[in-house]
Amino acid sequence: MLAMEYRGPKRVRAVQKPMPEIKHPQDAIVRVLRTCICGSDLHLYNGNVPDTRVGSTFGHEFVGEIVEVGTEVTKVKVGDRVIVPFNIACGECHFCRQGMFGNCHESNTESTAVGAIFGYSHTAGGFNGGQAEYCRVPYANVGPTILPEGMDLDDAVLLTDVVPTGYQAAEMAGIQTGDTVVVFGAGPIGIMAARCAWLFGAGRVIIIDQEDYRLEFARNYSYCEAYNFNEIGDPVVFIKKITDWLGADCVIDAVGAEAAGNALQTLTGRKLLLQAGSATALHWAINSVKKGGVVSIVGVYGPTDNLVPIGNMMNKGLTMRGNQTSVKRLLPRLIEHVQNGVLNPKGLITHRLPLEEVADGYRIFSGKMDNCIKTVLMPPTANQ
Amino acid sequence: MENHNVINTPIDPKKIKGWGIDADPKNDPTYPMRNRMNISQDPDFKHRPKSLQPEDTEVLRSIERPNVSAVFGTPEPPTGLSGLIRRFAFQFSENQYPHWLPLLLADRVNVVEGVVDDLVHGHIPNIFAEKGYKAEWKHSPQTLVLKMAAFTAVTAGTILWLSSGNKKKKPVKRSRY
Numbered sequence: 001m002l003a004m005e006y007r008g009p010k011r012v013r014a015v016q017k018p019m020p021e022i023k024h025p026q027d028a029i030v031r032v033l034r035t036c037i038c039g040s041d042l043h044l045y046n047g048n049v050p051d052t053r054v055g056s057t058f059g060h061e062f063v064g065e066i067v068e069v070g071t072e073v074t075k076v077k078v079g080d081r082v083i084v085p086f087n088i089a090c091g092e093c094h095f096c097r098q099g100m101f102g103n104c105h106e107s108n109t110e111s112t113a114v115g116a117i118f119g120y121s122h123t124a125g126g127f128n129g130g131q132a133e134y135c136r137v138p139y140a141n142v143g144p145t146i147l148p149e150g151m152d153l154d155d156a157v158l159l160t161d162v163v164p165t166g167y168q169a170a171e172m173a174g175i176q177t178g179d180t181v182v183v184f185g186a187g188p189i190g191i192m193a194a195r196c197a198w199l200f201g202a203g204r205v206i207i208i209d210q211e212d213y214r215l216e217f218a219r220n221y222s223y224c225e226a227y228n229f230n231e232i233g234d235p236v237v238f239i240k241k242i243t244d245w246l247g248a249d250c251v252i253d254a255v256g257a258e259a260a261g262n263a264l265q266t267l268t269g270r271k272l273l274l275q276a277g278s279a280t281a282l283h284w285a286i287n288s289v290k291k292g293g294v295v296s297i298v299g300v301y302g303p304t305d306n307l308v309p310i311g312n313m314m315n316k317g318l319t320m321r322g323n324q325t326s327v328k329r330l331l332p333r334l335i336e337h338v339q340n341g342v343l344n345p346k347g348l349i350t351h352r353l354p355l356e357e358v359a360d361g362y363r364i365f366s367g368k369m370d371n372c373i374k375t376v377l378m379p380p381t382a383n384q
Numbered sequence: 385m386e387n388h389n390v391i392n393t394p395i396d397p398k399k400i401k402g403w404g405i406d407a408d409p410k411n412d413p414t415y416p417m418r419n420r421m422n423i424s425q426d427p428d429f430k431h432r433p434k435s436l437q438p439e440d441t442e443v444l445r446s447i448e449r450p451n452v453s454a455v456f457g458t459p460e461p462p463t464g465l466s467g468l469i470r471r472f473a474f475q476f477s478e479n480q481y482p483h484w485l486p487l488l489l490a491d492r493v494n495v496v497e498g499v500v501d502d503l504v505h506g507h508i509p510n511i512f513a514e515k516g517y518k519a520e521w522k523h524s525p526q527t528l529v530l531k532m533a534a535f536t537a538v539t540a541g542t543i544l545w546l547s548s549g550n551k552k553k554k555p556v557k558r559s560r561y
């Protein structure tokens with residue numbers, strides 16, 4: 001089967017690989033119909049996530065058709081079309097039973113801080129991902145959700161990560177009616193978080209980025225104010241100024257470790273690797289939120305070390321929350337939102353490429369070329 | 385001291401005067417993410433799925449968990465030099481630099497192993513295609529031209545420097561910070 005394959009920093013290709021096999025009685029094999037390149041794939045692509053092994057296949061956002069099931073699979077059958085949440089969760093452990101499917105304890109042997117994620121390095125369990133014609137899906141009774149009648153595959157594939165993560169970012173921000181919400185990062189997640197902030201009753205939504213085309217997109221898609229941080233001076237001062245010098249009620253960090261905008265952070269975090277990526281967005285979030293406010297983090301940061309203004313967090317009485325999104329917990333509500341026309345996920349898709357051109361897809365997305373917001377990859381077998 | 389057990393005898397909090405009198409279930413910043421379920425309320429906390437994936441391949445395991453998770457990924461088991469480094473890294477907990485830094489080093493070594501492996505199998509990696517330069521040429525040719533120019537300059541400079549030899553060896557400047 002054809003699959004994307006990592007060869008080293010900024011080097012990927014499409015190659016023939018052996019078909020995935022059932023390894024556990026609750027496994028299923030899924031024929032991939034749509035898969036996306038995600039902003040967090042860029043951390044892998046750039047070689048910043050420890051234990052990303054040469055030869056691995058990325059892709060945690062995919063939908064497909066079940067083609068084979070293990071002996072203990074009862075909830076889905078061959079022929080079903082399914083939305084596959086990006087987290088791999090057993091549904092039975094201490095954490096899964098609390099709805100924390102993003103923190104499952106029975107899917108990732110190699111680290112305890114993060115649950116397992118399809119195609120996201122051995123640190124996240126060492127599973128191959130869905131940027132391929134076929135993918136092994138463990139715990140097929142838990143994650144995969146049968147595609148609702150009439151749902152567009154393009155909408156469905158964004159329900160695997162982008163929509164739930166944007167939604168949970170807004171949820172974790174603890175938005176109260178009328179709150180001013182600032183979102184750092186106008187990538188797909190940031191745009192979706194800004195859109196979802198309104199669903200929680202925000203009174204004002206502001207998004208900050210440095211790419212004009214993304215800001216323009218966010219303005220239209222999320223009905224929010226959008227500012228380029230290269231034009232507003234210090235973004236922290238700017239946010240204070242436009243919020244009566246108090247700061248925002250809630251701030252969402254939808255950037256993570258690849259942040260631009262601060263030379264020192266870029267040097268220490270991204271060039272010298274003295275910290276796990278640059279924490280610019282997190283600095284801005286902690287410093288621009290109102291005292292007593294909430295910082296919600298969905299941007300991916302590397303393990304262990306970040307030079308983060310934790311003292312300000314304490315002095316300002318902040319609540320900080322972050323997590324990998326528990327897709328399964330949110331799916332029923334979000335499917336409703338899509339079906340009722342409250343959310344229009346496929347509106348984010350700007351690019352569609354055959355899987356064979358995966359290297360170009362990564363280059364376009366990582367280089368923010370051609371006004372790219374979200375790229376869908378089409379495996380050759382998807383059209384059968 | 386006879387007892388070297390680092391875990392002290394647990395205290396029964398119910399015997400502490402005033403224990404729990406100000407407990408307020410609403411005082412929970414994690415709402416609605418987390419249902420309150422402490423181990424004491426969850427006798428089933430050690431529950432494991434009834435089937436475990438057979439360990440038929442080498443799988444590295446965090447020392448912060450007692451057992452291998454019920455399912456795990458099997459591709460790219462540790463091999464070669466990078467595999468040795470990874471095995472070394474997994475002797476340390478996720479709390480320690482000797483866990484993460486060697487893994488990053490192993491990833492770099494693994495890239496070289498990947499190129500060697502390609503060549504051994506008679507495949508010359510098409511770096512231009514793997515880096516997606518076709519797309520860059522189409523959408524952002526000026527960036528690509530700049531990159532190529534810089535690459536050429538560095539390569540030419542290196543060749544010049546190497547071919548000039550070490551004849552005029554400059555005294556090495558030493559400085560302490």
Ligand SMILES: [Zn+2]
Binds near residue numbers: 039061
């Ligand atoms: Zn994603």
Ligand SMILES: [Zn+2]
Binds near residue numbers: 089090091094096105
């Ligand atoms: Zn679980």
